[in-house]
Amino acid sequence: MLKLQEVIMKITIPSRENQLIELENDRLKLQIDRELWSSSADQVSFEDYRNWRAQCLYASAKQGRLKELPPEVWLLILLEAPRTAIYCPCFSEFSALDWVELLKRHPQLAEFCEDFTLFLCDQITSIILSQPKLLCCFPAESVDWIALLQQDAETFAPRCPDWRFSAEEWGMLLKASPQLRVYCDIKAWDASAWNIVLQSAPYLFQECPCVSEWRTWQWTELLIRQPQLAAFCRCWKNLSITEWAELLSVQPRLISYCPNPRPPAMLVGFLISSPESAAYIKDWSCFSLYDWLLMLRNSCDFEPHCNCWERFPVSYWWNLLFHQPDYIERCPVINQFSEEDWQLLCRKHPLLKKYRP
Structure with missing residues (x-):
């Protein structure tokens, strides 16, 4: 060659x-x-x-x-x-995308760019992250400091001109870069701000001075994001049915904290839609026979937890077998079904014919 x-x-x-x-x-x-x-x-x-x-x-x-x-x-x-x-x-004639590619690779070409206002916010962030020296080229109001600090706090924290961020923004920053705490005035946060920040940065919980001021909806929002803080909640009995439904739909394990002596209909409905949550129920004695009928006919997963089989009336047993024929071996009232009951059952589940007296 x-x-x-x-x-x-x-x-x-x-x-x-x-x-x-x-x-x-x-x-x-x-x-x-x-x-x-x-x-x-x-x-x-x-x-x-x-x-x-x-x-x-x-x-x-x-x-x-x-x-x-x-x-x-x-x-x-x-x-x-x-x-x-x-x-x-x-x-x-170059587009904003062309300039992004050029400036990220060759920052010295910035002197040939006549308009630094043509870039979108994410394009500016991309350029500055690749070439921090170009930060001064862009209008101050177009720089996304949250994005820069989240991705490279060490480089951009000393250059940030204004740390007056919202609670939501501080939550994102402290989640990504805990070291930025030195730049925030946590003493100025009220109960609402603390709640919002902790949803992203739960490690600050022990420093929060206003936990007792939170309302139930604020606890609900926090526990949806940070269920490990459930042990610190002291207002379980005050949560509304709507709040319980919202919380359990995301964090089913927290069902064990439900303090009601008799679970509301919402709780039964939730278990029906999420049978795997049964593992977190501590006390089953508060469920009525009708509650058990609703749960058992929708899923066999509740069978190990039920201790009231012998107390089901004939009508409940027929209803249960109509939806879950596998329970036939447990049924103690087969002989009490009417001829019409058997016809309907066998029409729906032909395999039950062999159990017909």
């Missing part, structure tokens, strides 16, 4: 209709070149080869041989050879 200094790269300007084809060919050539150079006996690094290509592109741009190329080609040239920027005639 020829040595690096002996290689001559020829740059041709493709016709307008073939520019995209030529562009793709150039990409493929670059990939092939990389493979060739990486296997070269001369052990020339691909980085050296790229530097050489950049020098060739710069020389061609200086000679004016690239000025007719379209913006999409110039974008590739600038990504590979940023020194050619002084000869680029189409900076004004």
Whole structure:
């Protein structure tokens, strides 16, 4: 293979209709070149080869041989050879996405960007995270400090000009970067702010001075996000049926904290929709026969917990077998079903015919 200094790269300007084809060919050539150079006996690094290509592109741009190329080609040239920027005639035609790609790789090209207001908030964040030195280029009101601090607190905390964030924002920040606590005035938080922050940063719970001020709906919101704090709740008996339903739909294990001597209909309905939660019920004695009928006919998962089989009336047994025929072996009142009862049962479950007296 020829040595690096002996290689001559020829740059041709493709016709307008073939520019995209030529562009793709150039990409493929670059990939092939990389493979060739990486296997070269001369052990020339691909980085050296790229530097050489950049020098060739710069020389061609200086000679004016690239000025007719379209913006999409110039974008590739600038990504590979940023020194050619002084000869680029189409900076004004670059889109925000083009500039994001350029600035993330070559921050020195910022001097050629005439409008830093054209970027979306997430694009600005992406650029600054890659090139923190460009922070000063963007309007202060367009910088998402929450996103920057969440992803790189060490770099951007010293540069943050204003720490007056909302409780929701502090929750997100302290969850991602606990070390930022030194920048927040927790003494200024009221009961509502504390509740919101703890939903994201529960490790601060022991420092909260206003737990006793929370209402039941605030406890509900907190426990939905942080169920491990349930042991500190002292208002279980005050939760409404709606709050219990909302809480248990997300955290079924907390059903064990239900203090009602008789679970409300909501609780039975919840168990029916979530049978696996039965493992967290401490006391089953408070359920009525009708409660058991509703639960057992919807799921066999409740069978191990039921201790009132012998107390079911005939009508309950028929209803239960109609929905769950597998309970037939437990039924002590088979002989008390009427002829019509058996007809309906066997029509629904033909396998029950063998149990018919």
